[in-house]
């Protein structure tokens with residue numbers, strides 16, 4: 001079996017409850033969305049066809065227990081759920097970062113899914129596949145990237161009406177880097193007693209915001 005891979009690298013996890021932990025990233029090629037603030041457009045252009053064997057060998061070389069499958073949009077490729085299952089069989093802890101527009105139904109329940117719900121300023125507001133809510137478990141995580149007050153209002157309404165059964169610890173609000181101040185978002189969340197977590201993109205705080213492979 002094969003997949004189109006943009007890059008595989010080893011760094012620190014930057015935007016979930018796993019933030020700060022050493023992690024291997026398998027970035028798959030291709031994306032079906034065009035978010036206004038996208039910071040990984042290269043994932044749509046760079047691609048190397050790799051067999052599962054090649055991917056597993058490269059992954060093993062980093063000697064790390066945590067792997068994140070990301071993109072682009074990793075669920076655009078039919079073989080991605082199979083790769084996730086194989087990584088779990090190899091005893092990795094596996095995270096999947098997805099933009100929320102593709103069904104997560106066939107993803108192994110042992111994988112922790114980090115699912116985006118796109119807000120208005122992304123220009124992809126209607127991309128979230130609503131039925132995905134039925135396939136999320138309490139260990140999965142949901143992320144809203146906030147670029148404006150309109151986005152914040154969208155997220156608060158969505159959390160109130162559709163995510164009330166999820167733990168606040170697993171719902172992330174993340175400010176668009178360089179577009180909205182984290183202090184502004186923090187103030188709104190405190191004022192509203194919002195049941196969610198403020199998440200900063202740690203890798204953009206540590207390294208240059210445009211640096212790749214981190």
Ligand code: SF4
Nearest residue numbers: 031033035038072099
């Ligand atoms: S879903 Fe992710 S990779 Fe695709 S355009 Fe949006 S931010 Fe970029």
